[in-house]
Amino acid sequence: MLGESMLSVFLCFPLQNDDLRNLSLSGHVGFDSLPDQLVNKSTSQGFCFNILCVGETGIGKSTLMDTLFNTTFESEPATHNEPGVRLKARSYELQESNVRLKLTIVDTVGFGDQINKDDSYKPIVEYIDAQFEAYLQEELKIKRSLFNYHDTRIHACLYFIAPTGHSLKSLDLVTMKKLDSKVNIIPIIAKADTIAKNELHKFKSKIMSELVSNGVQIYQFPTDEETVAEINATMSVHLPFAVVGSTEEVKIGNKMAKARQYPWGVVQVENENHCDFVKLREMLIRVNMEDLREQTHTRHYELYRRCKLEEMGFKDTDPDSKPFSLQETYEAKRNEFLGELQKKEEEMRQMFVMRVKEKEAELKEAEKDLHEKFDLLKRTHQEEKKKVEDKKKELEEELSNFQKKKAAAQLLQSQAQQAGSQQTKKDKDKKNVRCAVEPKK
Amino acid sequence: MSDLVPEPRQKPVVPMKPVSINSNLLGYIGIDTIIEQMRKKTMKTGFDFNIMVVGQSGLGKSTLVNTLFKSQVSRKSSGWSREEKIPKTVEIKAIGHVIEEGGVKMKLTVIDTPGFGDQINNENCWEPIEKYINEQYEKFLKEEVNIARKKRIPDTRVHCCLYFISPTGHSLRPLDLEFMKHLSKVVNIIPVIAKADTMTLEEKIEFKQRVRKELEVNGIEFYPQKEFDEDLEDKTENDKIRQESMPFAVVGSDKEYQVNGKRVLGRKTPWGIIEVENLNHCEFALLRDFVIRTHLQDLKEVTHNIHYETYRAKRLNDNGGLPPMTVETEENHESNL
Numbered sequence: 001m002l003g004e005s006m007l008s009v010f011l012c013f014p015l016q017n018d019d020l021r022n023l024s025l026s027g028h029v030g031f032d033s034l035p036d037q038l039v040n041k042s043t044s045q046g047f048c049f050n051i052l053c054v055g056e057t058g059i060g061k062s063t064l065m066d067t068l069f070n071t072t073f074e075s076e077p078a079t080h081n082e083p084g085v086r087l088k089a090r091s092y093e094l095q096e097s098n099v100r101l102k103l104t105i106v107d108t109v110g111f112g113d114q115i116n117k118d119d120s121y122k123p124i125v126e127y128i129d130a131q132f133e134a135y136l137q138e139e140l141k142i143k144r145s146l147f148n149y150h151d152t153r154i155h156a157c158l159y160f161i162a163p164t165g166h167s168l169k170s171l172d173l174v175t176m177k178k179l180d181s182k183v184n185i186i187p188i189i190a191k192a193d194t195i196a197k198n199e200l201h202k203f204k205s206k207i208m209s210e211l212v213s214n215g216v217q218i219y220q221f222p223t224d225e226e227t228v229a230e231i232n233a234t235m236s237v238h239l240p241f242a243v244v245g246s247t248e249e250v251k252i253g254n255k256m257a258k259a260r261q262y263p264w265g266v267v268q269v270e271n272e273n274h275c276d277f278v279k280l281r282e283m284l285i286r287v288n289m290e291d292l293r294e295q296t297h298t299r300h301y302e303l304y305r306r307c308k309l310e311e312m313g314f315k316d317t318d319p320d321s322k323p324f325s326l327q328e329t330y331e332a333k334r335n336e337f338l339g340e341l342q343k344k345e346e347e348m349r350q351m352f353v354m355r356v357k358e359k360e361a362e363l364k365e366a367e368k369d370l371h372e373k374f375d376l377l378k379r380t381h382q383e384e385k386k387k388v389e390d391k392k393k394e395l396e397e398e399l400s401n402f403q404k405k406k407a408a409a410q411l412l413q414s415q416a417q418q419a420g421s422q423q424t425k426k427d428k429d430k431k432n433v434r435c436a437v438e439p440k441k
Numbered sequence: 442m443s444d445l446v447p448e449p450r451q452k453p454v455v456p457m458k459p460v461s462i463n464s465n466l467l468g469y470i471g472i473d474t475i476i477e478q479m480r481k482k483t484m485k486t487g488f489d490f491n492i493m494v495v496g497q498s499g500l501g502k503s504t505l506v507n508t509l510f511k512s513q514v515s516r517k518s519s520g521w522s523r524e525e526k527i528p529k530t531v532e533i534k535a536i537g538h539v540i541e542e543g544g545v546k547m548k549l550t551v552i553d554t555p556g557f558g559d560q561i562n563n564e565n566c567w568e569p570i571e572k573y574i575n576e577q578y579e580k581f582l583k584e585e586v587n588i589a590r591k592k593r594i595p596d597t598r599v600h601c602c603l604y605f606i607s608p609t610g611h612s613l614r615p616l617d618l619e620f621m622k623h624l625s626k627v628v629n630i631i632p633v634i635a636k637a638d639t640m641t642l643e644e645k646i647e648f649k650q651r652v653r654k655e656l657e658v659n660g661i662e663f664y665p666q667k668e669f670d671e672d673l674e675d676k677t678e679n680d681k682i683r684q685e686s687m688p689f690a691v692v693g694s695d696k697e698y699q700v701n702g703k704r705v706l707g708r709k710t711p712w713g714i715i716e717v718e719n720l721n722h723c724e725f726a727l728l729r730d731f732v733i734r735t736h737l738q739d740l741k742e743v744t745h746n747i748h749y750e751t752y753r754a755k756r757l758n759d760n761g762g763l764p765p766m767t768v769e770t771e772e773n774h775e776s777n778l
Contacts, residue, residue: 023512023538030734032543034488035480037738044672047475070470099473142757147746225485286471290478298592309588 046093046100048151049289050131052183053105054124054175055160056112057082059190064158064245065105067258067269068281069094072247073105082110085123089152104152112171121175128154128182132304139305153301155292156219156284157183160190161240165199167206176216182300184219184292186284187211192242192275193260193267200242207240221283222291235283241276244269487546489596490737491535491577493628494551495570495620496605497558500635505603505693506551508706508717509729513695514538514551531556531569535597552599558616567620574599574628578752598749600740601664601732602628605635606652606688610644613655621661627748629664629740631732632656637690637723638708638715645690652688663687665736669743682731689728692717 053061057078066072073092089106106127111120131153138144159176161168179185187207189195195203211218218239221232246269250259258269269277284292313333494502506514514536535552552573557566577598584594602624606617621630632652634640640648656663665683670676694717697704706717717725732740 021536021538023510023514023540025511025540025542027511029509029511029540029542030729031488031490031540031547031737032545033734034545034547034737035483037735038483039476039480041738041742042479043476068470094470094472096470096472099476101472101475142754144750147742225481227481281471286474287478289472289475290482294482302590305590306588 043098043100045148046102048102048104049293050104050106050152050154050156052087052108052124052128052154052157053160054108054111054157054179055190056162057110059160059162060245061107061158061160061190063247064160064188064190064243066247067245067277068285069103078109080113082113084114085110085120087123087127102150106154117171120171121178124175125178125182128179129304132182132301133308135301136305136308153296154183155289155296157185158284159185159187161187161207163189163191163194163203163242165195165203167203168210173210173214173216176211176218177214180217181303184295184300185216186219186280187240188276188280189240189242191244193244193262195242204238204240204242219292219295221288228287231282231287235279238276238279241280241283243277243280244275245277484544484546486593487548489548489550490741491550491552491597491599491601492732493554493570493574493599493602494605495554495557495602496635497607498555500605500607501693502553502603502605502635504695505605505633505635505691505725507695508693508725509733510538510540510549512538512540514549530560531566533569533573550597563616566616567623570620571623571627574624575752578627578749579756581749582753582756598744599628600744602630604630604632606632608634608636608639608648608690610640610648612651618655618659618661621656621663622659625661625663627752629666629743629748630661631664631728632688633728634688634690636692638692638710640690649688649690653684664740664743666743669747686724686727686731689724689731691725691728692723693725 051065053065055061057080062073062077069092071094073090086109087106088109089104091102091104094101094103108124111124114120135149135151135153138146138149157179159172159179161172176185176187189200189203189207192200221228221236223229223232244260244267246258246260246267248258248260249256250261250266250268252259252266252268257271260267260269268274272278492506494506496502503514532555533552534555535550537548537550540547540549554570557570560566581594581596581598584591604617604621606613621632624630634645634648634652637645662668665679667679667683670679692708692715694706694708694715696706696708698707698709698714700707700714700716705714705719708715708717716722720726
């Protein structure tokens, strides 16, 4: 987004450079309007601010946001039976005088509700990293448009501590430790009207000492610039801010003020004796909003970018301490990659050829087998055929023999018959003659 | 194998369209303080501005820069001694200064180009200049591409190039056209008519018209470029400047004279004193306001967002590019920008 890119790019290295001449002006040149020119540009583009609220369900995150920004962000209270932590982000456009702010509020739904909270911090870390990743992707594009990029990186993380009055929960410590190198953490004690004033002081010191002893790096309000150093220093003493949120108004004196009404009294949100809400608003919005954005970009994002690029194998200097350019590294890696691709291709090709050969051999074997079988069969068949033919011949011989015999027998029989019939005929003839002769007598 | 293709890019979770809430009705939040916060931050770290002057010797480049910044920014070669030879090739001389005004610190670098257009054969005399400009882009790119980057990358890129046109009264010279044609694509060029006190009012108007026409005919886009006008307001404002005032006809001087009881910068001639900051005499004041008081930030931005990006894209394309993170990058390739 324009703001970040301008701050990180346009501002040069320290002006106390030896080879620069200090010149004195003999008249009004007019470049003192530069900050205005810069600011005007940013104003016309609008600003982005993204807040992440981490805290248990029901601890007052949505109410606090409503109170901080004097409005009601539409939302329904979350239930307690979410299976895991998920993040819900919503964007709003606010305008005050000529300043347009694109505010994104990210909520952790279901944080602290599960029985097993081991992985509770993971979705949060993943979300933050995803925003950095999106920005990094845009930055690494060849054709990019960073100046009108909608920045979704989290600028501030409000960590809501439950008002137990004792100390931090282990879930709090673990989560904050995971987040402190990725985002500006501002710890706050929620629902602070449940703690008495003397207990509150003890609670605050306990929390701060626990944070220090566990090495959790929370956001430090900047003290390097004179105009804000004083107010930041005084406010830092009151960390973590004990806040009370409320969107309801109660009549106090002759004014309506945001407050919570109890039977025993009224807790005024904007009364500094009652809670630190005003301090939080001052620090978060009216004094350090720009610094929060800058820290996110120059510290947290750069760290992410460095880790990510190193993870991908890029280095700034090679073993000989000669600076690598990202180009050269990329070229080298690309060639390496291409080389490996080629090698793999070769391997695959060779394997393919080998396989083909094997298959060919196999097929040849099978073919040979088949041929042999065929030959065998053929021979067998021929043999059988021969046998059968032999048998046939035998049979035919037998048959012909039999026929001959039959013919001979028949001939004999017919001859016999003929002889017989001739005899009969003779007999008949004789008889006939006898008859013929006989009757004369 | 090294994993050059990381996980697919996760879509950032911003589901709903921004809902517009006018918070003025409900009470003051304090969002508008961000302007003050931003202003404080930028004042603390200061600004830098790199301006290049190009033109033949004797056109008054150094004097003009001195007049613009009201100090001895360039050591002029007035009192030109014959021993000082004209350089054989175009040299690039960059001198840095720190000036402060109204709490605003500025690191001003003036880049002079002695030798431009002074030889007999001036072919390709813009090449060293183009090379210098590209070298600055390259330097910046190298820094930007580092793993461990500096918090503030030193910006040596040329934000503005004042090109001095000789006040012949006729038209642009071929050298002028060639130079501007080549360089208007890599840097913001502001053409300036030097030594405008040699022309009368009518001659000036005619000359400017002719120069504008010629620039248009040759397709030379000088700053403010038409295509980069952001909104209607910018467009109308810039149109007026483009079509009426530019190129600015200027006179430079660092000597003061007494005119009507006031001390003014001017040139004394037998026929009168030419007041540099008088709009009736010359357009120096317009140039100064344009470059410094209204468009200085814009000059830097156009350099950064457009010229530098163009250079970067071309460079990454030529060299095979940075690792393509998503398929989108490849689709965004532009072969010749």
